[in-house]
Amino acid sequence: MADGHGLETDRAALIARYDLDAGGFATLDQITAFAAALCEAPIALVSIVEEQRQRFLARTGLDAEETPRDVSFCAHAMLGDAIFVVPDATLEPRFADNGLVTGAPFIRFYAGAPLIGGDGTPLGALCVIDDRPRADLTDLQRQGLTLLARQVMVELEGRRRDRAIIDQQEKDAQALFESDRMFRTLADTMPQMVWSTLPDGYHDYYNARWYEFTGMPFGSTDGEGWNGMFHPEDQDRARARWRHSLDTGEPYEIEYRLRHHSGDYRWTLGRALPIRDAEGAIVRWIGTCTDINDQILMVEEREVIAHELSHRIKNIFSVISGLIGLSAREHPEIRAVAADLRDRIMALGRAHDFVRPHSSHSRPDHGEGALWGILEQIFAPYRDALGPRIHFSGDNPAIDDRSATPLALLFHELATNAAKYGALSVLEGKVTIDVKGEDKNIRIDWREEGGPPAVPATSEGFGSRLMQLSVERQLGGRMTRDWRPEGLCLSLWIPARSMSRSPVGRA
Template identity: 45%
Template sequence: MAKVPPQIMDMVKSKGSTWPIGEGPSQQFCGEEERLSVLASYGGTELVGDAELRGIAEFAAKLCATPMAMVTFVEKDHQRFLARTGLDAETTPRRTSFCAHAMLGSEPMVIPDAREDERFANNPLVTGEPNIRFYAGHPLISAEGAPLGALCVIDSEPRSEGLSDLQQEGLAVLAQAVMRRLGQRRLGRHVNATLRQQEQELRQMIDSVPGIAWRSDDKGNFSHVNARWQELTGLEPPKTKEDWRPVIHPEDWEQTLSLFLQALEQGTLFEAEWRLKHTDGAYRWVQARAVPIVEEGQPVSWFGTVTDVDKAHRISESRDLLARELSHRIKNIFAVVSGLIAIRSRGREEVEGFAKELTDTIRALGTAHDYVRPMSERRGETLSGLLTDLLAPYDPKGGERFTITGPGVKIGARAATPLALIFHELATNSAKYGALSCAEGHVAVTVTDDGEADGRICVTWEERASPCGPGAQQETEGFGSRLLRMAVESQLNGSFERSYSDDGLDVRIVLPHKSIAD
């Protein structure tokens, strides 16, 4: 049969499934090529034996009191019986078809005696089996107006009275029922064909992606894995979770499986990195990711991908190795510089104080470096932890000279060094001139966080040393103060306030949350 043009189905969906009763076929679709294109959209042989059509044909025979009734399609060379009663043949030649004439009319074609009709008198179906005498056929016209065939009733005896009004009306109603059934089947056929085409296109698209793509049910049974799987692994597509074991590195299997099972159980995003075994036996790092498809609050299926990240992973490993080596060398440099200062200042009383200050500053930088160097246990810790480490030398017994309170605000790599310099400078000044310069002095550091991602962190430094007398108030801003202000305002985009009282010093530092986290 001819291929169905897309515009035909568009017309069907816009016009409905029936053609107006009493209106003849559209001239637009009476041309054979156009007519056959519409006919092809119904599926032809797929309709033969349809139970509903057979029931309509049987009822038409009873209604009209005839031994034979058929639902026909008139094809290019044949007349095909989609449903029939009282006749064994499945097709007859088109040139002998009565329905080929009936389908072109606007009303039922009724022939009381075919022997007396010049169109059919010599027709083999009249002169031979099944010896047609009486024929009544209602045209079957598609929704867009193409003549398809007829619903007909046949008798081997002539019937001069033709059909009664009731029988003609009933035949028209049954013909409409036939067209509704045919329309449903055609629309369903089109929908199925569209879905198959879309599925095929989707599979082709998924097969073209560079990584592995898959779909599974909510239990982890895989219904589809794209062609990339077999290209990379050389194995048949997996059906169950266990089928992945041969391609996942033994060291990665248990953790990957555990993460996947947890995601299935909780209906949450699945992400993992592991090593995939290729056809050549080599393992390459991949990133696996899957998301649930949720219906009525419950995951019903999963879509996932496996993407090669081996190059990026190995570059990252190389960079981590280099960073660790550089970090180790920097720590060594701190130690070497401190040693050189100690050696050069030994026996030289005039520089002893400066050497100690310089050594303490280098020690503070070394402490800050512990918070940023790769693989450090302190990396990613909090501001309170950094303060505790920096101020420990000034409070040997712990808690007597210093109190540090506040939430655990995490500090980023870039913030650690300026923060270390700020609080080292405050502690050094306190040891020289403030609360830490006498035994009774005490320093309280309080960290507050407004809890907003784009909010601010406030650190208050309060020195109390009334038994020792007021701390030395600096009227002019020295190098240390300029260092503090530069670190707070220029490097961390914060603000710095300092005020003196009779019993000590109050410092208030306000920093953007983002500056601390970076």
């Protein structure tokens, strides 16, 4: 009895999940033996009804392993909710001409308990068969056959779950294999050296680029062998940095010298990031090594050129200062003006040297590329005499070569005036410089305290015009001055974009 092609297709797919071809139905054999004894029937079967046949997973009293579906009694039994009983098949029009009735095993009495899958799909029946007519099963036999049918489904659903678990494990294993194969293929096509480690840091994989670069035999650098590839002077530093990353989970990044297959050591950038599971635990580290030796050589060459160029520019500043000094000696009347001009030129020279490109060996000890750093350079001539009398507070924004020159001239004028007429002209005086972001501007407040009362100039001199030019024309900012009894208070508002091409300041 067919129940639609679509339904049969779905049933076939469901039945396949029970892994029935694997055999191993000893428990079901025990169930059919007990069912036959309980119902006092010579034959008991566990029948699974498929599209063209019914197969007997377990049988007692019958040699056949399967029969065609069109003669199946169980195909009818599986469609109901209760036990399906045929007291005398010869008297039942549906079965009177059935080959299993007219021929062996000469079915007369049939009782079948349906086997229903967990999703409600009919699978077959647990049945008992007799070659003699019977009115029915007893109540105990009905109850027993129903319970045994449920036990059959417990066994089958267990096999289904096991099969599902095995299938998922196989899929996971295949997915892992494919993922690993794709990772290794991708890693071998990358120009960088790629490596991976276990959570404890044990190196278990290197791509082809690693072995090409180092010339080492495959697998020879696994485990701790990798550290021996570094320059002896870099080994302790690299090991300590790697151990820190393993202990903290922080990204690993370091520059070291790695032994090339030629025997030379080449500068390399090493990086690694942790891979974490859903709970956040590190399950693996993936890292790269990038050959940066040529870039470092280029930087060193650029440093040499920059140093030579800077040296020549500073020589020009010195020559100009010398010419000014010579002119002052020949014309004593301009000596004071010449001294101011020479100081301004030397301030420009210090600003130039501060913002020129530096290597790791030539860069300033601190403050590179930031406002406080250049101010310390400008105030250097006053350092011995003034000590800590100039104080910085607030932010420390980035500067570059465009802002260095006007800033140097501006603060040189302020310091010079303070030393001549303001707070720095007396031992008790001091200057505070406070810097903070304000909207899209950098606000700088210069405050003098403890010196002579500030008195506005009766006329605007060259220094004042130079300061105004530096702030307004070159930096695009504005400036206010307040001559207070306790000292000059000057405020600057300079657009952040004029301070540095980089939008990021330093705190």
